[in-house]
Amino acid sequence: MFAALGDPTRLAIFDRLADGKPRSISTLSDDADMTRQAVTKHLRVLESAGLVQNHRVGRESQYAFCPDQLAQARAYLDQVAGRWESALMRLKTFVEDDDS
Amino acid sequence: MFAALGDPTRLAIFDRLADGKPRSISTLSDDADMTRQAVTKHLRVLESAGLVQNHRVGRESQYAFCPDQLAQARAYLDQVAGRWESALMRLKTFVEDDDS
DNA sequence: TCATTACGCAACCAAAAAGTTGCATTAATT
DNA sequence: AATTAATGCAACTTTTTGGTTGCGTAATGA
Structure with a gap:
């Protein structure tokens, strides 16, 4: 992704x-x-990553935004940021304890 | 990034x-x-993307997490999600207007 | 001092990715 | 029916990338 x-x-x-x-x-x-071929390849990559959806209408194939994987990426980044934050917290607590 | x-x-x-x-x-x-060399290369890539920071201590170089770019990535994804949401809103409004 | 540990640099290799070209096919237009 | 527009497929070329190997150097420890 x-x-x-x-x-x-x-x-x-x-x-x-x-x-x-x-x-x-x-x-x-x-x-x-x-x-156009290069763009097609990129679209296929985006599609197989679940970022975009394709459906053919008539003679042309329409590509549309697909939000599912986007939400998942955000969730992952949030989780990493969360781990980092709590690590900071522990460090802060440790320093404060050490200070007393 | x-x-x-x-x-x-x-x-x-x-x-x-x-x-x-x-x-x-x-x-x-x-x-x-x-x-080790492969890992070094990867660390350099992460560093030049601003995801990780390096500082040398004694004979070893320590790599540490760096949250700045992470926040930026989250901000970007949020912004994209926001655009998508408001597009949905406009579509909904349009359909409702059309429906009345 | 001498061996060891942790690293940097540079050349090299193989595989994947980015992009192109040529041709065939299907759908729309006139 | 003939033309044109939109695409698919496949082969091919060129970069980029991920990884290794070999060698040299700075710091640590016995």
Whole structure:
């Protein structure tokens, strides 16, 4: 998941789709300075990371933002931050105890 | 930053350092099934992403958790989630207006 | 002092990732 | 029916990345 967002191109696409509007591959390719195939590959990566969803309509395949994994990433970061905070707390307590 | 956490080995190291205790390179290498040099490289990547800090003490260099960038990542994800939420709101309003 | 421990640097290698090109296919348009 | 627009598939090239090995150096300890 972090790996999927780790590429600047993919992060840009992801960021762009965060407004909720689904977009076709060619639409997304238009203002990316690379081939449609390259964009397609990136979209597949984002999709298999669960960050984006695809469904085909007519002759074009629409990619849309998918919030589930995003929430999971936030939860993980929160958990890490929590561990760090409580470690700080223990350190503070230790220092205070030592001080008395 | 996402790229730095995108590698499983680096994520493991980062996660391990989240308890606040600084650790030396060799300590971190001991229970990683790879060379010390490989671990060193990963630590450098984490450091240049601002996720970890290094300071040398005696003959060993201690790497410690660094919360700043973590907070920034959380802020970004929150912002994206926020955009998504408000997009949902607008859609809901639109549907309701359309419904009346 | 001499061995050992912890590290840095640089070259090297293999595998994966990013991107391209060419061609085939399906759907929409006229 | 013929053309065009949107995509898929596959092979290929080029960088990047993850990892190793070899060697040199600074700090520790006996």
